[in-house]
Amino acid sequence: MMEILDPTTEAAATQTIAYVPRPTALQGKRVALIQNTKYNSDRLLERIGNILKAEYGVSEWRMYNKHNASVPAHTEIIEEVKKSADVMVAGIGD
Amino acid sequence: MAATLTSKRFTARDEADAIEMAFDRGWSDGLPVVAPTEARVRAMLEAARLEPSHQVGFVAHRAVSITAEKVAINAVLAGCRPDYMPVVVAAVEGIADPRWSYHGPGTSTGGAGVLMIVNGPIARELDINAGDNLFGPGWRANLTIGRAVRLVMRNVCGSLPGLLDRGTLGHPGKLSYVIAENEADSPWTPVHVERGFRPEQSAVTVIAANGPHQFYNQLSNTAEGVLTTVADDMRISGSVMGQPTYVVVLAGEHMKTIAADGWDKKRIRQFLFEKTQNSYAHLKRTQRMSGAIASGDEQKMRPLVATPDDILVVAAGGRAGAFSCYIPGWGSARSSQAVTKEVKR
Numbered sequence: 001m002m003e004i005l006d007p008t009t010e011a012a013a014t015q016t017i018a019y020v021p022r023p024t025a026l027q028g029k030r031v032a033l034i035q036n037t038k039y040n041s042d043r044l045l046e047r048i049g050n051i052l053k054a055e056y057g058v059s060e061w062r063m064y065n066k067h068n069a070s071v072p073a074h075t076e077i078i079e080e081v082k083k084s085a086d087v088m089v090a091g092i093g094d
Numbered sequence: 095m096a097a098t099l100t101s102k103r104f105t106a107r108d109e110a111d112a113i114e115m116a117f118d119r120g121w122s123d124g125l126p127v128v129a130p131t132e133a134r135v136r137a138m139l140e141a142a143r144l145e146p147s148h149q150v151g152f153v154a155h156r157a158v159s160i161t162a163e164k165v166a167i168n169a170v171l172a173g174c175r176p177d178y179m180p181v182v183v184a185a186v187e188g189i190a191d192p193r194w195s196y197h198g199p200g201t202s203t204g205g206a207g208v209l210m211i212v213n214g215p216i217a218r219e220l221d222i223n224a225g226d227n228l229f230g231p232g233w234r235a236n237l238t239i240g241r242a243v244r245l246v247m248r249n250v251c252g253s254l255p256g257l258l259d260r261g262t263l264g265h266p267g268k269l270s271y272v273i274a275e276n277e278a279d280s281p282w283t284p285v286h287v288e289r290g291f292r293p294e295q296s297a298v299t300v301i302a303a304n305g306p307h308q309f310y311n312q313l314s315n316t317a318e319g320v321l322t323t324v325a326d327d328m329r330i331s332g333s334v335m336g337q338p339t340y341v342v343v344l345a346g347e348h349m350k351t352i353a354a355d356g357w358d359k360k361r362i363r364q365f366l367f368e369k370t371q372n373s374y375a376h377l378k379r380t381q382r383m384s385g386a387i388a389s390g391d392e393q394k395m396r397p398l399v400a401t402p403d404d405i406l407v408v409a410a411g412g413r414a415g416a417f418s419c420y421i422p423g424w425g426s427a428r429s430s431q432a433v434t435k436e437v438k439r
Contacts (some may be wrong), residue, residue, distance in 0.1 A: 004112050005130045006102040007121050007167040007249040009158060017157075039384075070198030070429030072155045 023087060026052060031061040032085035034077070036069040048089055058087075097146050099132060099163055116171065121249055123241065123269060127171040138166035141176035142183050143439075150183055151190025153251055155197040160186055164250045165242075172242035178220060178235055181298055182242045184435040185210050188300035189243065193431045199302035199424050200253045204333070205261030206424030207271040208243055209303035209341065211408055213286035214296030216437050217274035224274035226412035228343070229267070229306055240270025265305040273410050279346070280409035281353040288359065289434040296437040301339055301406070302424035304332055311348070312416035317355035320348050321362060324420055325369035328398065332422025334372070334382050337397070339404050339423035339432050342366065345411025348418045359407040367402035371395040400427055 023029055031052055033045040042063065049061035062084065064077040073090075081088055106112035112129035116122045128134070139146060139162055146163035153160065162183070169182050188194055189208060199206035212222050223233040230237060253259040261268070277284050286297035311323040324342065332338060342362070344352060352362065375391035377383035383396075399405060404427050411418060424430060 002106050002108065002112060002129060002131060003103050004106055004115070005099060005132065005135055005167050006104065007130060007164060007171055007245065009164065009250045009252070010102060068426070068429060070202060070425045071195060072197050 026056040026058050026087065028057065028059050029086040030084060031058045032081040032088040033061055033063045034073055034081075034088060034090035035063050035065045037065055037067075038069050045089065052089075096136065099135060099146050101163060101167060120254070121171065121245075123244060123248065125241075125269075128173050130167045130170040134170045135163070135166045137176040138169050138174070138179045139163070142166075142179040144183065150186050153190050153196045153200075154192065156200075156251055158251050160190060160246060160250050165246055168245040168249055169238075169242040172245055173234070173238040174242050175220075175234070175238075178239050178242075180437045180439050181212060181216060181220065181222075181235075181239050181296075182246075184298045184437045185239070185243045185300055186246055187435045188298060188433040189247070191433045191435070194300060194302070194433045195430045196251065198429045200247055200251060201258050201260060202425065203260050203262045204304075204424050205264040205268070206302035206304070206430075207265055207267030208240065208247075209267065209301040209421060210240060210243070210272045211285055211299040211301070211341075211406075212239075212272065212274040212296070212437075213277065213284045213299070214291070214437070215294065216296035216439070217277070222272065222274040224276035224278075224410045225346075228273050228345070228411045230270070236272040236274075237270045240267075240272040244268060244270065267303070267305055271303070273343070273408070275408050276346075276349075276410045279413075280349065282359045282407070282409055285406060285408055286434055291434065291436060296439075297434050298437060299406075299432055299434040301341060301421075301432040302430040303339075303341065304422045304424060306343070306419040306421050307331060308417050308419045310417055315351055317352040317357040317362075318365070320351055320418075321365050322369065324418065325366050328366065328420050328422075329370045329372060330380075331398075331420070333425070334398070335377070336426040336429075337400050337404070338426050338429075339406065340366075340399055341406045341408060341421040341423070342418070343408045343410050343421065344418045345415065346413035347416050349409050360402075362407050363402040363405045366405050367397060367399065370398040372398070406432065 052058045113126045116127045144162035148162040151160040220235045222235045247253040374394040
């Protein structure tokens with residue numbers, strides 16, 4: 001018999017992520033659309049924003065552009081989203 | 095009393111059972127591993143003189159702390175010798191550096207490998223290959239150091255192929271992609287010295303990179319002739335519009351031909367920078383750049399990389415053969431930059 005050690009990350013008990021509660025409805029909510037700058041991602045998100053407005057009653061949407069697709073959203077837009085939006089749409093599509 | 099290892103422990107019947115457990119638990123890259131026993135893991139840590147809880151790197155985007163203990167376990171899995179551990183640690187520091195920007199190359203459909211160029215005395219001490227069969231196979235250090243880094247990316251940072259690592263094609267260098275510079279025969283300034291280190295220091299440079307592209311020139315006996323060939327190959331390569339870092343690896347025969355004409359690395363870079371530019375018209379005709387061809391587009395040139403310094407020149411590869419290669423970096427220089435870290439011992 002032999003004992004071996006786990007090579008994977010085990011989340012430390014002290015590490016937690018504080019999630020904002022999910023809204024129960026989108027009616028009247030402000031939406032942030034996070035654009036990764038790939039071709040046509042702005043068009044796709046604009047369409048999503050318009051559907052959320054027409055069919056789910058969100059009050060407004062605003063698009064935020066990342067510096068480029070390969071880097072995380074920068075602090076300025078994260079701070080702006082925190083102030084001016086209730087929900088956000090972020091994703092990646094190639 | 096040595097510090098406690100805090101990783102979860104599993105019991106295997108024997109070495110063969112441990113290998114199967116590693117496959118079953120998703121710890122392996124697809125090849126058998128060495129069982130990470132406490133004694134083997136401690137030997138790794140001692141070789142690098144690191145406490146298990148020491149933070150080698152913190153990948154901010156993933157909120158992942160990479161501890162020396164986890165690096166050591168993965169280095170054992172990969173088959174490293176304990177004296178390789180300082181190189182693995184330096185490379186992991188490199189990929190966790192914000193300039194390397196893990197977020198992109200650790201995940202992208204673009205399928206980046208981590209090209210590692212080892213310089214300084216440690217390369218010779220550990221027999222990290224800088225010669226024949228440069229990219230493999232045949233050398234334990236080259237194959238296991240890179241494998242250890244990729245296992246850290248998989249097991250610690252979560253870059254699991256098909257999940258977080260969405261490489262469309264990937265490439266064989268994603269298993270291991272380690273070379274040393276042939277400093278013994280090179281007439282040029284080594285990579286690490288160009289990047290701010292002293293010749294007697296050891297260092298590893300990590301670059302998010304596509305696979306190597308070999309080129310052939312047995313005809314020319316001038317620097318300009320050989321480099322004209324590689325420039326013509328490079329001009330349309332990689333993502334062209336991305337303007338990443340390029341690595342040009344000059345092997346024995348080409349190295350001698352180019353050096354005999356008195357060209358240094360700076361002159362090589364400048365030449366390649368000038369000779370790898372594409373016209374806007376060509377980029378538009380070949381659907382690499384959007385938009386219709388405008389007047390002046392035939393003359394308007396776009397460089398392959400942003401500056402000549404984005405081309406790294408490395409002396410390495412076998413002594414015989416009129417072959418060398420170039421390696422397109424992944425993405426762009428603004429998405430991920432080459433990072434050089436000292437190998438601390």
